[in-house]
Amino acid sequence: MRSRALLFACAFALAARAQSLSHKVTLPADSPVTLMAVDWGGTDATARGGAFFVDVRASLSLRNSSQKRVRAITFAVLSQEVTPGGKGSVSVPSLDVAPGDVFPVGIDLRLLRSIGGGAAVEVKLDGVLFDDLSFFGPNSLQSRRTMTVWELEARRDRQYFKKILETAGGKGLQDAMLDSLSRQADRSWPGMQMVRGRATVTDPERELSFAFLEMPDAPIQATNGIARISGSEARAPRIEIRNRSERPIRYLEIGWIVKDQQGREFLAASLPAEVNLAPGRSGQVAQDAALRFPERTSIQAMTGFVSTVGFTDGSYWIPSRASLNDVRLRRVVTPSPEEQRLTQIYQKKGLNGLIEELKKF
């Protein structure tokens, strides 16, 4: 009798784990990529409290069915689009997929879904970027902008390393790779929390001004900025900007560098903003968000720098390699996805493998 009860309990535990999970991949009818195969092997849902935790582990195999080379692709991964925690995305930058070629995209993340309506997950194409910077897709996650900036950074960095190869030879390229690897390893990261919305702050607050790194070729000049500091939290950043270019600007991103009590600097977050700034006009970027650092951290200073500018004609400005060679930026700014990919190739395949890769473009 007792052993029957145990068997029943085991069966109940297994049944609680197995939830019926529906999943699908959605591509538009005129999609430039075709789904060849999909493996949902590790995807499952677990009911906890009033929600499903949907663990999405899928591997897609896609074919470039367009006539152009694919440079980047983004998929939205949705369990419940309007629920916080119900939406994620997976992007693959630095691709070079010729027409007709097949390429993989791996997905591995966890989403949340309220328990009513069962467990379901949808992987939906958000955008494809081609080598001529043209774009296809619904762009609901602003993936066009993100992928275009990645591609511009990739071109800039490949050009930079090719020039080093031409002028300083293999030894020069090797030194540049070792320097990049060393910078990537040295970047400090204390851990951080980011919260949107207004805070109910009980600790005393102070205002701390931003210092700005001047980039002479940047179309935007940041003139003044402050954030409110309370303990180890910095919130409500507000930055005054001026368009010093001759073109109207519709988007910009400012990098936010924080210095702690030990003198360590790290790139805490980016401040993106949709703007409408005519040439010569000034404006303000403000965000209702807070960055929290571990309790022992004391924020001593903050620095800002312009990292991306988008013009109304659809073109973008990104910092040049010369600007990024600033001593402070070199320590804190994340290398582009392409630079990280190239350093990985150097580590795996050596100098000759890297030179072969650079010759492809």
Add this chain to the structure above:
Amino acid sequence: MRGKAHIPETTLALYVPGDLPLWRRALVRLHVARCAWCRQMVDVYRSDRARLREIAAEMPESVNWNKLAAEMTANIHVGLAAGECVAPRRRKQVSVGWRPAAAMAGLAAVLVCAWWLNMPSNTTQELGRAFHAILTGRGGVNTFPARDGRGLVVELSSSGIDLRENGSLVFGVSQDQAKLVDVSASVQGSASARYVDDKTGQMTITSVYAQ
């Protein structure tokens, strides 16, 4: 300085006849060896005790020792007989057999099995960290300051990105087969993690959205 505090007189009074527990006796002895005032009090109690013994030894002349001994013996017999009448019944010894133990072990196995099958590994890890923090007294679960109850929190660390609500993990990015090379946050409410596949070298960027 604690050296200035003296041992209470009640404790010293118990110490002198040896009525204190062993460990307290040792502590009092240590203190008395270093403290002149307490030593003096101990000497006073000892001399009082010796004097009392002497007084007690001098019994009154009128006492009939034989009669007193007979009365005491009779009282002891009466007390023993009365004790037998009111003595509690012996309780039956409960034997702990193997069956209840086996049932408990089975139940524990089912609970462990259900936890292992249903709970994500990071929840188990968090529980482990919580127990570790309780045992060691160090706050190892979350070193971030607890503030207000603002909705979702995007947490970035060298191990990736988590989305938390009221301290509990609701969303995670892992990419088991790949190597994490960077995490970044946007104050508009998103965070991204970059991974490189060790085999193919392909870069994948996974983003989460708090809103």
